Amino acid sequence: MEINFNxxxxxxxxxxxxxxxxxxxxxxxxxxxxEFKVKEGDRVSGPSGKWLEKPGTPLFVLEREKNLKVIKAxxxxxxxxxxxxxxxxxxxxxEIVLEIQHPLSQEEVISExxxxxxxIIRAPETARYILSPSLLQRIEKQGLGKVKVKxxxxxxxxxxxxxxxxxxxxxxxxxxxxxxxxxPFEVVPAEKPLIGLCPEKDLPYLxxxxxxIKEEWS
Amino acid sequence: MKERxxxxxxxxxxxxxxxxxxxxxxxxxxxxxxxxxxxxxxRLAKKKVRISDYRDINDLLAVADENKCSLIHPGYGFLSxxxxxxxxxxxxxxxxxxxxxxxxxxxxxxxKIYLKKLASQLKIPVIPGTTEPIYNEIEAEFKAEELLELLxxxxxxxxxxxxxxxxGGGGMGIEEVKNLEEVRxxxxxxxxxxxxxxxDEGVLIEAKIPVIQHVEVQILGSKKGEYVHFGTRNCTIQxxxxxxxxxxxxxxxxxxxxSLNLQKIESEIIKYSLRLAKNFGYYSLGTWEWLVTPExxxxxxxxxxxxxxxxxxxxxxxxxxxxxxxxxxxxxxxxLGERLEYTQEEILFKGTSIELxxxxxxxxxxxxxxxxxxxxxxxxxxxWLTIRTHVPQDKPYNIPTQFDPNLxxxxxxxxxxxxxxxxxxxxxxxxIIEGVTSKGEKLKTNKEYLKEKLEIIxxxxxx
Numbered sequence: 001m002e003i004n005f006n007x008x009x010x011x012x013x014x015x016x017x018x019x020x021x022x023x024x025x026x027x028x029x030x031x032x033x034x035e036f037k038v039k040e041g042d043r044v045s046g047p048s049g050k051w052l053e054k055p056g057t058p059l060f061v062l063e064r065e066k067n068l069k070v071i072k073a074x075x076x077x078x079x080x081x082x083x084x085x086x087x088x089x090x091x092x093x094x095e096i097v098l099e100i101q102h103p104l105s106q107e108e109v110i111s112e113x114x115x116x117x118x119x120i121i122r123a124p125e126t127a128r129y130i131l132s133p134s135l136l137q138r139i140e141k142q143g144l145g146k147v148k149v150k151x152x153x154x155x156x157x158x159x160x161x162x163x164x165x166x167x168x169x170x171x172x173x174x175x176x177x178x179x180x181x182x183x184p185f186e187v188v189p190a191e192k193p194l195i196g197l198c199p200e201k202d203l204p205y206l207x208x209x210x211x212x213i214k215e216e217w218s
Numbered sequence: 219m220k221e222r223x224x225x226x227x228x229x230x231x232x233x234x235x236x237x238x239x240x241x242x243x244x245x246x247x248x249x250x251x252x253x254x255x256x257x258x259x260x261r262l263a264k265k266k267v268r269i270s271d272y273r274d275i276n277d278l279l280a281v282a283d284e285n286k287c288s289l290i291h292p293g294y295g296f297l298s299x300x301x302x303x304x305x306x307x308x309x310x311x312x313x314x315x316x317x318x319x320x321x322x323x324x325x326x327x328x329x330k331i332y333l334k335k336l337a338s339q340l341k342i343p344v345i346p347g348t349t350e351p352i353y354n355e356i357e358a359e360f361k362a363e364e365l366l367e368l369l370x371x372x373x374x375x376x377x378x379x380x381x382x383x384x385x386g387g388g389g390m391g392i393e394e395v396k397n398l399e400e401v402r403x404x405x406x407x408x409x410x411x412x413x414x415x416x417x418d419e420g421v422l423i424e425a426k427i428p429v430i431q432h433v434e435v436q437i438l439g440s441k442k443g444e445y446v447h448f449g450t451r452n453c454t455i456q457x458x459x460x461x462x463x464x465x466x467x468x469x470x471x472x473x474x475x476x477s478l479n480l481q482k483i484e485s486e487i488i489k490y491s492l493r494l495a496k497n498f499g500y501y502s503l504g505t506w507e508w509l510v511t512p513e514x515x516x517x518x519x520x521x522x523x524x525x526x527x528x529x530x531x532x533x534x535x536x537x538x539x540x541x542x543x544x545x546x547x548x549x550x551x552x553x554l555g556e557r558l559e560y561t562q563e564e565i566l567f568k569g570t571s572i573e574l575x576x577x578x579x580x581x582x583x584x585x586x587x588x589x590x591x592x593x594x595x596x597x598x599x600x601x602w603l604t605i606r607t608h609v610p611q612d613k614p615y616n617i618p619t620q621f622d623p624n625l626x627x628x629x630x631x632x633x634x635x636x637x638x639x640x641x642x643x644x645x646x647x648x649x650i651i652e653g654v655t656s657k658g659e660k661l662k663t664n665k666e667y668l669k670e671k672l673e674i675i676x677x678x679x680x681x
Contacts, residue, residue: 029270030280065276090284092268093277094252124656125589126619160619163586190619190656 008209011116012216015109023075023100029093031064033086040082044073044100060097077102106217110210114179117206118196119171123188127160130184139177147177148200156194159185174200220245221554223317224282225263227293228272229608230627231525232259235291238546247285249278253618257608272296275303282314289553291317298524301325317553319502319523327498327521331384331422337518340497342490345427345509345517346372351384351420358405361423363398369425373513376428381405383412384420391415394426427517430681431510432456433469433484434522435491436532438548439501444558447488448532448545449567454679455671457585463664464671465528465573467535471635471676478514487516494521503529503549512678525549527575527627530604534571534631538564570638572630572675574668576651578623581667587623588662590655591616595625598648602641604629617653625651625663635676642672 027033037058038044044057056073063069077100086097104112123129131139132154138147149155149169156167169175179196182188198206222245225235232248236259239246248263251271260266265285269277273296282290290307292298304321307314318324326332334349346368352358362379369377381404383391391411395404405421413419436448450469453462470480491506505522525546533543538560552558578588592615597605607626609615617623628645632638646669653661 029274030267030277030284064280067276090280093270094268160589 008113008117011113012213015104015112019109020077020101020103021108022080023077023102024096025059025071025073025098025100026094026096027062027091028069028071029062029064030091031062031069033060033089033091033097034063034068035061036082036084036087037061037070038079038082038098040079042079044077044079046073046075062091071097073100075100075102106214109217110213111179113209113213114196115193117209118178118198119175120193121155121167121169121195121197123158123182123190123192123194124167125158125160126187126190127158128185129159129182129188129194130157131155131180132157132166135177144180145176145178145203148174149177149197150174176200176203178206221289222246222285222287223289223291223550224278224285224287224314225249225291225293226272226278227291227296227298228254228621229257229259229624230606231293231527233262233608234530234546234606235293236263238544238550241544242547242550244289244550247281247287249281251620253620256610256615258610259608261610275306279307279310279314283312287314289315289317289550291550292524294524294527299324299328299522301328315553317502317550319500319504323498323500323502323504324523327500327504327523330520333518333521336498337490337494340490340493342494343515343517345424345519347379347424348422351418351422352405353409353419353421355402355405355409358421358423359398359401362395362401365423365425366398372515374425374428378426378428380422380424380426381408382422382424383408383416383418384422385412385416385418427509427511427681429512429678430454431469431676431678433487433508433510433516434526435469435488435506435508436526436529436545437491437495437500437504437506438545438552438558439495439504440552440558441501441555442557443496443499445492445496446558446560446562446565447492448536448543448565450484450488451528451532452676453528454677455675459585461585462528463575463577464668464675465531466635466638466675467531467571468567473635474676476512478512483510483514483516487518490518494518502552503545509681528573530606530627530629531571531573534604534629535567535569537566537568569631569633570635571632572638572642572672574628574630574642574646575624575664576626576628576649576668577664578617578625578653578661579664580662581664585664588655589617589619589623590653590661592625592651592653592661594650594652596650597628597645600641600645602631603645604631614653639672639675643669646672 046056048054058070058072060071080099080101082098153169154166155169158165175197178198181193225232225248248266249269250260267281297303301321301324304316304324307316334344337344378394378396381393393404409419409421432453434451439445451465451467452469453465455464456462472480487508503525505526507519508516509519510516529545533545536543580586595611609625630642632641651663655661
């Protein structure tokens with residue numbers, strides 16, 4: 001792996017020009033959209049508290065089989081593109097009702113940058129994943145950014161169509177596990193990132209990049 | 219008012235229900251989830267609504283109300299054998315007609331202990347075993363001894379028993395024992411397992427029938443108490459997980475040289491199936507599944523209170539006024555309270571029909587289900603061939619990983635068994651079904667497996 005600084009500058013420039021991400025809010029199921037709890041431009045917040053026990057801002061109310069369900073924000077941001085014409089209409093499942101424009105934090109910017117810098121293991125199938133038990137043990141002991149892996153090491157176990165399939169590391173050279181992108185047993189769609197690795201020799205460069213973002217992005 | 223039916227299912231069965239509605243002049247509404255957007259059942263449906271999940275009862279009923287549906291067809295799988303769903307459909311403030319039997323039939327006949335008791339009362343042979351859950355190991359050993367003795371008397375050379383959780387199913391919490399000494403430790407193990415998994419310690423003991431043919435009887439009952447059967451089907455070719463792969467109607471090859479009176483066995487299992495249906499007051503389509511042994515014994519195994527995947531092969535060999543029968547149409551008519559328009563004598567059986575289930579699976583790796591993209595799917599159209607599939611032929615199709623990797627059903631007709639088999643081979647020879655896995659490798663299917671297994675249809679196989 002070679003870190004491409006030109007490409008990195010380009011990404012940072014783009015992120016500075018558009019320092020937010022758009023999250024569409026979909027209906028979880030069918031029903032009548034009975035009430036909007038927010039207006040265009042409102043600031044909303046996602047779940048908070050130590051265990052995310054405080055729910056996010058109520059967004060709208062869906063009625064189905066005489067039950068009312070309040071759909072709440074899952075992320076902080078500003079309400080955009082509110083589909084007011086859906087009021088009192090019967091909506092299908094997974095219909096977009098509004099968008100939340102979410103400002104990127106320093107941590108999220110680093111995450112975005114890492115995604116284009118690290119060697120990424122992506123989900124081969126839409127399935128549930130866990131770290132291989134031995135790797136998990138090592139990460140728990142040493143922490144991320146410390147554990148080395150080489151070709152042939154078992155990284156993950158994929159639980160797919162009721163079968164367990166091991167996933168091995170296939171690159172030559174020594175790599176460091178730098179970032180995990182999934183929670184154990186969560187369904188990860190195919191092609192989504194699972195693990196971010198950095199070649200051992202590039203680790204100093206990577207730390208430098210992160211330092212730079214922390215300075216530039218306060 | 220014109221009746222309108224909600225199709226609470228996906229894929230090929232949704233397509234077949236759609237076709238039946240169109241032929242009956244009924245309106246319908248299809249449902250689909252995001253993963254199924256490319257499926258033909260979505261593309262071809264005139265009216266469709268996206269829902270969150272095929273098992274989400276609230277979504278289905280909300281869509282049914284919104285679209286003023288008067289019936290709901292559950293298809294197979296998903297909610298088709300959920301008696302609570304059937305009960306809610308019919309008992310709610312705005313009731314709908316459930317296209318299937320009464321909810322009590324789904325609850326009771328779906329319960330293996332209840333079924334065994336009822337069958338025994340009606341003098342219908344069931345697999346020898348306990349009809350009440352056992353909680354005590356001394357009693358278990360005593361029952362096991364009795365059963366092994368009975369198997370010896372019945373002339374079974376290979377004698378063994380299954381010890382299984384009464385509340386279990388689908389191959390979980392079940393173990394085989396070959397002699398009496400093993401009974402107590404295995405009983406204790408299964409009892410502990412049953413308690414942990416199903417919250418009930420009850421254990422059943424049943425004889426293992428070592429060599430079998432799986433034959434089923436297709437029944438149709440109306441709400442007016444009329445009953446007919448549409449013959450039998452043989453579904454002995456199954457994966458190790460008891461999933462059917464090839465089915466054939468009729469259920470027996472009467473030309474086969476067994477030292478058995480196959481005609482007699484067929485007429486008896488039909489007679490017994492009808493006896494149970496009438497006694498229960500069963501209406502709608504239903505399948506009575508039997509195990510037949512090389513010794514000429516037969517045992518009722520279970521009742522499927524829904525339309526079967528393989529129903530169409532029975533329709534293909536059943537003729538009323540020279541026309542083959544569409545069993546899904548008959549099922550809907552019966553649900554609407556109509557009388558049967560024919561008697562048993564007017565149903566004539568002619569020819570043989572074979573169904574092949576084409577599946578993306580790696581047979582050599584324990585029938586591992588596969589996902590990927592189907593890139594080419596072509597077959598040669600023939601008058602004797604019907605293909606049921608939700609896979610489009612005009613563009614690549616991604617197999618959703620949330621469901622079974624079933625791709626298509628090929629239904630083949632021949633005037634006799636030899637011709638039907640030859641045509642099935644011909645179909646497989648000419649079939650093009652190709653794809654790639656997500657890793658870019660060639661996608662495997664069970665095509666070669668089907669070719670090989672066509673040769674052993676109608677044989678007795680180890681269970």
